[in-house]
Amino acid sequence: MAHGSQNGVSRMNCHPEYYLKDGNITFHVEGTLFRVHRHFFERESQFFIQEFAKTPQGGTSDTSAFRLDEVTAADFTKFLWVWYSPLYRRGSLTEPKEHWLTILELSTKWQFLDMQKLAIDELEKLNIEPIEKITTYDKHKIDKLLLLPAYKLLCKRTTRITDEEGEKLKVPTLLRIFEARDRARSAAEGRHLSSADADKELERILIEVFALNSHATNQQGAQSQTKSDPDPNSKPNPNGNGAANGHKPSGSGSSTQNDKQQQKDADKTKGTVCYSVY
Structure with a gap:
């Protein structure tokens, strides 16, 4: 805070x-x-x-x-x-x-x-390890569609999920991974699927098990609503699109001369000791 x-x-x-x-x-x-x-x-x-x-x-x-x-x-x-x-x-x-x-x-x-x-x-x-990626994205409520590759890697693993890994994943995630893996194996029994076809089948099952299609629809609907109903109190931003632009603040400039001046200013402050009330 x-x-x-x-x-x-x-x-x-x-x-x-x-x-x-x-x-x-x-x-x-x-x-x-x-x-x-x-x-x-x-x-x-x-x-x-x-x-x-x-x-x-x-x-x-x-x-x-x-x-x-x-x-x-x-x-x-x-x-x-x-x-x-x-x-x-x-x-x-x-x-x-x-x-x-x-x-x-x-x-x-x-x-x-x-x-x-x-x-x-x-x-x-x-290249982030699947379990770390899943737990990180879930913690910050990031779009689950981005986790599809991680889910696939877990389902394809030949080794079991360890107790420590299981504690990191939420129970609903574990159950869905197990369900998708079992369904994919059952679907492959008696069928001679190529590696590519088996991969597509696993992806289809994961999308269904994790309800990723409905998640995508909800995401698109929210974006559409935001675009069609802008905040009436919002004002145009003359400074670009935010952090993704990586711009310096207005007045600091981007010329070589200003960059050198800023570096000089920064150098002057190195090692400075400040007294502050807190």
Whole structure:
């Protein structure tokens, strides 16, 4: 939960990369101050819009920094990376699975829908073990259609699901995996199915067992409803489509000269010690 600071004096470090001279919102995370751009948080997150409304002056200075609990400074750094990383703007994404899992966790928790979609898109490119993928996607209520390949791999496994793995999966998921596997084996008995045909049959059974067709219909209906009934109070966004664009905030620019200036500003803050009230 984000909230305003409390009385008291603490000696804290400014983050070496994300304590920006032109930032206009300060966060306090694990004894570290982050000064970034409020625009991103208000543009993309209903959670932060509501939190900012509770304390209008919160975060306007180091002494009134918004304190973020239940998140580490390292994880918050990964979260901010989405907006500020030059590598991201060039489209050269080579971050490991753990990096995107952190971004997925925080974007879901704080309701950054565009950033959540970005994290899912990047996780889909990685080779994630089926049980980990199923438990992660279920935890964050991600579209089950994306889990079809993981379900198939579990059904095709020649080894049994261990007790430890079974504890990670929910009972309904386990029962459906067992049902789909048994039905696929029964369907193959007495039939000479090619590998491709057997794979298609298993996929058909999984779609039926997990009701993925109805899930897809519900997803499409929700999207259609959103498009046909826009929020009458919403305003056009002149700054693009959110986190997935990876833009810098307005005023920071993207020219080489401005990039160099920002780097100089960041260098000046490295190792800076800040005194803040919290």
